[in-house]
Structures are given as structure tokens and as C-alpha cells.
Amino acid sequence: MTMQNTDQSRRKFLGTSAAAVAGVTIAPGVLLHTPAQARPVDQPATSAQRWGILIDTNQCDAGCNDCVTACQSENGWGSNETKSSPEQQAEWIRKVELKDPNTGYKQSLPVMCQHCETPPCVDVCPTGASMKRADGIVLVDKHICIGCRYCMMACPYKARSFIHETLTDQKTVAPRGKGTVESCTMCVHRVDDGGTPACVEACPGKNGKAMVFGDLNDPNSEISQRLKQYGGKQIRADLGLNPGVRYQGI
Amino acid sequence: MSFRRSIAGLPLIMAGLLALPLSTQAGDPPQVAKGKGDACVEPTDVMRRDHMDFLMHQRDDTMRQGIRTKKYSLNECLECHVQPDESGEVARIDSPDHFCSTCHTYAAVKVDCFECHSDLPKSMNKAAYKHKLTGDDMHHAGIQHEDISKGMLDAIVAGGESK
Numbered sequence: 192m193t194m195q196n197t198d199q200s201r202r203k204f205l206g207t208s209a210a211a212v213a214g215v216t217i218a219p220g221v222l223l224h225t226p227a228q229a230r231p232v233d234q235p236a237t238s239a240q241r242w243g244i245l246i247d248t249n250q251c252d253a254g255c256n257d258c259v260t261a262c263q264s265e266n267g268w269g270s271n272e273t274k275s276s277p278e279q280q281a282e283w284i285r286k287v288e289l290k291d292p293n294t295g296y297k298q299s300l301p302v303m304c305q306h307c308e309t310p311p312c313v314d315v316c317p318t319g320a321s322m323k324r325a326d327g328i329v330l331v332d333k334h335i336c337i338g339c340r341y342c343m344m345a346c347p348y349k350a351r352s353f354i355h356e357t358l359t360d361q362k363t364v365a366p367r368g369k370g371t372v373e374s375c376t377m378c379v380h381r382v383d384d385g386g387t388p389a390c391v392e393a394c395p396g397k398n399g400k401a402m403v404f405g406d407l408n409d410p411n412s413e414i415s416q417r418l419k420q421y422g423g424k425q426i427r428a429d430l431g432l433n434p435g436v437r438y439q440g441i
Numbered sequence: 442m443s444f445r446r447s448i449a450g451l452p453l454i455m456a457g458l459l460a461l462p463l464s465t466q467a468g469d470p471p472q473v474a475k476g477k478g479d480a481c482v483e484p485t486d487v488m489r490r491d492h493m494d495f496l497m498h499q500r501d502d503t504m505r506q507g508i509r510t511k512k513y514s515l516n517e518c519l520e521c522h523v524q525p526d527e528s529g530e531v532a533r534i535d536s537p538d539h540f541c542s543t544c545h546t547y548a549a550v551k552v553d554c555f556e557c558h559s560d561l562p563k564s565m566n567k568a569a570y571k572h573k574l575t576g577d578d579m580h581h582a583g584i585q586h587e588d589i590s591k592g593m594l595d596a597i598v599a600g601g602e603s604k
Contacts, residue, residue: 235506324507332504333557361559363516363566368557383507 229385241308241327241435242377243407244391245414245423246300248440250401253299258402259284261393262303265378267362274356281352281367283375284390289441298441301390301402304329304350304375305426305434312342312351321372327407327435328379333371342372347427350374377435407435471547474532474540476521482512496554515554520562534560 230236263269268281284303290296306329312321313329320336323329331342331351343351351374354367361367364380378388386392391404405414417423423437481488483495495513502508511517522540525531532538534555537546541560545552559566 230507232509232511235502235508322505324505326507330504334500334504357556361557363559363561363563366557366559371557379507383509 236324236326238325241407243435245403245437247401248298248300250396251299252397257393258301258390261389265389266365271358279355305348305436308433311345315341315345328377330376331372336371338370471543473543474522516563523562
């Protein structure tokens with residue numbers, strides 16, 4: 192908890208300074224906040240942003256699987272592993288249903304890579320393939336992944352999958368291949384293009400979207416505003432990993 | 442006499458030996474598929490010698506820092522050089538007609554980019570892949586955690602049965 196408080200204050204500090212830079216004075220006392228814009232293609236991702244997703248489980252419909260299918264069609268997993276057993280097949284995002292046996296209260300929520308600030312998968316990787324980008328997105332560099340799967344064991348969220356068979360017809364935006372580990376990339380190709388992840392885009396929600404994507408470092412972003420107003424929980428907060436994916440209603 | 446004759450024959454033999462590897466090389470190098478545009482990003486001799494270094498450099502910049510300039514992008518190579526032929530067919534990487542495999546087959550250098558990367562240009566990649574699964578088709582969609590209490594969320598996420 193102490194750690195979380197520390198992070199909050201740090202975020203506020205960063206957010207204030209970022210706002211000072213981002214704000215454009217168009218008249219005395221009137222600030223025009225520039226909307227989140229795509230970074231120029233020749234510029235690297237920086238720690239000025241920290242991308243995150245907020246999931247409101249009250250809006251998440253148990254029968255809905257749209258975030259999973261959107262992820263599959265965007266990144267090309269879920270149908271081209273024909274030889275692998277179901278346990279072996281890739282799973283970048285999954286729906287989990289919870290039921291309180293005392294009350295019968297049910298909840299449904301998607302779980303994917305939580306994009307930790309201090310990712311255990313990065314700690315254990317012997318080659319440096321498992322990595323965190325400057326803007327907080329946790330990725331696997333498959334060019335140097337040797338397929339040891341230490342990261343899969345280290346991840347407390349079961350977010351990573353290993354590819355057991357030769358794949359064909361991968362998506363251009365999501366290279367995937369035999370012998371490497373993979374997981375949710377927060378649709379990094381879309382984020383770099385100024386877009387939102389496919390799951391967030393596809394989420395219909397019950398009365399409004401259950402998923403919000405945005406910059407946790409920007410205090411004016413929708414995700415930061417919602418977190419400030421309603422709070423948000425981390426799964427396994429006790430591990431102190433400070434994930435970029437937060438939940439409301441659990 | 443016989444020694445002199447053998448000496449006289451030596452240049453002929455040597456010339457024959459020298460000519461042997463040349464004659465087995467089947468003459469001209471293969472003709473690679475022409476690009477869509479007028480010129481490549483670098484002169485042909487530079488691209489022949491250094492394309493792997495350009496791609497390697499770009500790969501690390503893109504993967505690790507999110508720099509997505511187009512100049513040395515593998516996708517842009519494909520976008521320009523992989524084009525449908527007269528019958529509308531596109532050569533895939535396992536065919537010697539694919540832009541990359543033409544030379545790589547000739548030079549006997551294995552190219553492993555396409556074990557993960559798509560061998561099609563992005564513009565064709567969308568149509569090439571079929572999907573839209575329904576929820577029932579998916580191995581993990583029907584998994585229920587009926588008897589697990591809300592308080593055990595952590596256990597589910599950490600060690601659930603869904604995979």
C-alpha cells in the first residue's frame with residue numbers, strides 16, 4: 192500500500208509537469224489541451240507516457256467475448272495452431288468468471304498481460320528478450336527469445352503462451368513463430384500509430400465501454416480521471432508489480 | 442620429350458580447372474522481382490551487400506523503441522517487391538519466385554525472417570487470413586469458475602485452469 196501511495200505521488204508530479212508542457216495557451220486563462228497524438232514515426236517511445244487499461248467489471252457482460260475475438264483477429268492467434276493441444280494453444284487474453292459462493296454474485300472480466308512496472312518476466316529472462324518498453328508496454332523480442340519459458344513460469348497472471356508448431360499466415364502487425372513466447376502487446380502497433388488496442392475498441396460493454404485505454408501519466412486522460420474518481424484495483428497488488436492494467440468492481 | 446609435352450599441356454589443364462567452377466555457376470545471377478516504385482531505398486549494389494544489416498538495425502529500433510520509419514522496414518520491402526503476377530497469384534516464401542527466396546535459394550542462404558513474419562505485403566495480408574470465431578469454437582471461452590469464491594480471484598488468475 193505504501194508503494195502504491197508513493198507511485199501515486201510520483202505520477203501526480205510527472206502528470207503536473209507533463210500538463211505544463213502539453214497545455215497550449217490560446218488566450219489568457221484559457222488552456223487548450225492537445226489530445227493524445229501519435230508520436231512521430233522516427234521518435235522512440237519515452238517514459239513521458241505510461242500506457243494502461245482500466246477494466247470496469249460492472250460493465251463487463253459474462254456472455255460477451257468481443258475483446259477476445261477482436262484480439263484474435265487483430266493479432267492472428269486462436270485458429271492457426273492446428274497441431275497444438277488446447278492447453279498448448281496461445282491465449283493472449285481470456286475471460287474469467289468469478290462467483291461468490293456465499294451470495295451467488297457473479298462477475299466476468301478479461302485478463303491479459305498486466306504490463307507491470309516491475310515485470311517478473313523481464314527479471315528472469317536470460318537473453319533480454321522479455322523487455323519493457325519506455326512507455327510501459329511489456330513485450331517479447333522474438334528475435335532473441337530462445338523459448339526457455341522462464342517468463343511463463345515467472346508471470347503471476349498466466350499471461351504468456353509458447354508456440355509449439357510451425358505457423359503460417361501470420362498477421363503483418365503481429366509476427367509469431369514456433370519456439371518463441373508471446374503475450375498481449377497492448378496492440379503496440381496501434382498505440383504507436385496513435386490508436387487504441389483492439390480489445391478496447393471492440394468492447395461494447397453493458398451501458399458504455401467496460402475498457403478504457405490511456406496514458407496513466409497524463410492526469411487529464413480519461414483513464415487517470417476515472418482512476419482518480421473511482422479508484423482501481425490491481426490483481427495481486429500484494430506482489431508490488433504496479434501493473435498498467437487496473438480493474439474496477441472486483 | 443614426354444616431360445616437355447606434359448608441361449605444354451599444363452596450361453590447358455589449369456585453364457580447364459579454372460573454368461570448371463565458372464561453368465557450373467549457370468551464368469547470370471537470378472532476376473529478382475522488380476519493385477513497384479522507380480528506385481529502391483539504396484543503390485542495388487548497396488542493397489545486395491548490406492540489406493541484412495539495414496533490416497537488423499531497423500528490427501531492433503522498431504522492436505525495442507517503437508521507431509517505425511519506413512525506409513528499411515521489412516514490411517515496406519514486401520509492399521514494394523511482392524506483387525501479384527499476371528494471373529493474380531502471389532509467390533509465397535517457399536516458392537523461388539518470392540522476392541527474397543529468389544536470391545536466397547541461389548546463394549543457399551537460409552532466411553528465417555518469415556518463420557514469424559508474414560511473407561505478404563500488409564495490403565494483401567488482411568484478406569489472406571480468415572477468422573471471426575464464434576465464442577463456442579474457442580477452447581477457452583466456455584471455461585467457468587463457478588465454485589470459486591470472489592475472494593480467490595488471485596488464485597484463479599495465478600493458477601487457473603483456463604490454460
